[in-house]
Amino acid sequence: MAVARKLSRGEITREKLLDSAEKLFALKGFHGVTVRAIAREADSDPALVAYYFGGKRELFDEVLLRRAEQLNQIRLQELEACERAAGPEGPTVEEIIAAFTHPLLDRSIHGDPGWKSYFALIGQITNAPDWGGAVMSKYFDPIVRRFLQSLRKALPDCRDEELFWSYHFLSGALVLTFAETGRIDSLSGGLCKSSDIEAVADRLPEFIAAGFRRLCARDAAARAERARAEPGQDA
Template identity: 50%
Template sequence: MIRPPVTTPDSEVAPEAPGKAAKDTNTRRGRPSKARSAGAGVARESILDAAEDLFSKHGFYGVTIREVAREAGVDTALVHYYFGAKRALFDAVFLRRAEIWNSERVDAINRYAQEAGPGGMTFEGLFEAFLRPPFAWSLKGGPGWKHYSALVAQTNANPAFGGEIMTRYFDPAARRLIELIKEIVPDAPEVDLYWAYHNLSGALTLTLGETGRLDRLSGGLCRSGDLESACDYMVRFAAAGFRAVCGTRPDSPPA
């Protein structure tokens, strides 16, 4: 059974034996060794992985700290030691991958805007840059990213706290996208921009959730797990939608 690490204040550390300091000059009293710190990091990641898996399948209210600990193979006290209450654990799970998604998306659209230059951006090019990173991570990042995509889809539709969480972790990237969209359609009313983005956000998270609904609806013609095709379709769908909603001239240049 793994117990949470206990740190001892420097004032309570026993005096070192004569000559020990000369032999062990790199050791600081009251701090864990590198090996112990590495083990703690592994345990923390295991807890996050287990919580991510369980939350993505059963939701926030359907998971207990005890279940997370059992799934991670650690003592319940260790989960509380690292994360405190369940909500703090949920937030830590959400933040871990949100930082990667958002930094890559913002970097991609900024890079595209710079390469396209003033007046050169298109909806297709902008949405390709913005949408590709989350699809790529879900496609190639392993089971953890699949769980995270399902968790985001679930949270985005949660009326209790989904709006607050999505605002906290995803709004900065969304606002940067909208700033660049305004350069393509400078005369578009802001209300149109936000409604159009709202529809894109819902479509994105639902698609990344890979619920299998599309497979059954299409009789197997389409597969919700075909994320390469899903991203291609979404770029085209979003570009056409924003043109229709925001009143873009019909002769906008293609990507």
Template identity: 45%
Template sequence: MEQILDAAEFLFAQHGLYGVTLKDVAKRVGVHHTLLNYYFTDKRELFDQVFARRALVTSERRMRALDEYEESCGGDITIEGALHTFLDTDLDLYIQGGEGWKNYGQLSSQVANTPEWGAAMMDSHFDPVVLRLIELLQKALPEADPKDVFWGYHFVSGALMLTLARTGRIDKLSGGLCQSEDFEAVKGRMAAFMAAGFRKICEK
């Protein structure tokens, strides 16, 4: 089953939901496609299981990290602290987790940008941890208009999804100075950059 999910994850990340068939997945695994029909009623069920497998891991890790952060800082919550906890905990999975996690990142960026059904998938898997982050940001910015905090998260999410997509565009624009694969570089910059943006739009 793990081989099937890994193969499907790679193909969905490269070609999207509509660009992959169960036969394509079976061929990559090296089995007859009837085996996949035994486990999955259709391609969408396979896609949902592929997405849910790692969504559970990253959501639970970030939720636990956010809870531990709030407990450890004794009420002195900062914008940078909340963002570092949320972003770095996730980026560490893509840095340390191998190609499978990077494939999942690409897949997530596709799902997040598919209005027809992707938004509902993101809602069902990630709303609790996102709202936990927003709760901490509101504690760090008690005078902020809630609308500004939500817009700030919207911008964070967009930057994270573009990063996970690994399009290679920044490689070309920078003439090789920056690499789409360099999640360590992103980790060293994103939280600080986003914190400055939150401060600018939220602090009166």
């Protein structure tokens, strides 16, 4: 049985700085947080941010990387597991989307409080047009492209344009879910709650899969109609 390695004092300090930065960045955004505030939250010296990370932007990058690496590994494992279980025909669209979303939703429900901060931070970055796209591409594009590869097999007649738009809508649904704004609470008169991530996990794969299939089928029908309308097609 493996024994957990005891962290050194330096490693503990570094993790405390990452946890504090994650929390404050999620609450106030990158530009609303100072290195001094992060150090104070971590009960540490501001000079240690420079020592361990180099600066605020490097610390921010490390905050993103720390959990992104975990998520990407787990998502890939879940996708590969569902592909193996499905056999030669491959997994369904619902199973692929569940493998993509489950690791995130499960950690939002059952993970440590830092996961809530992390997902809130991801929501902020996704909605930042000046630099959010570049940051998200850096950390998440490889795993997204791997899932799109699996979706192409499940939807062989679907053009990439429709797959990318469908993923765009999936990404938006996840960002809104993690924001937990309370909007659905008010709209539904308390019938639904934005904090009920389990309800989202139960519904999201089926809902999103239907959207993928509908856009792909609509595009295929439009292409077939254009082909019939071309001169000489009826000869």
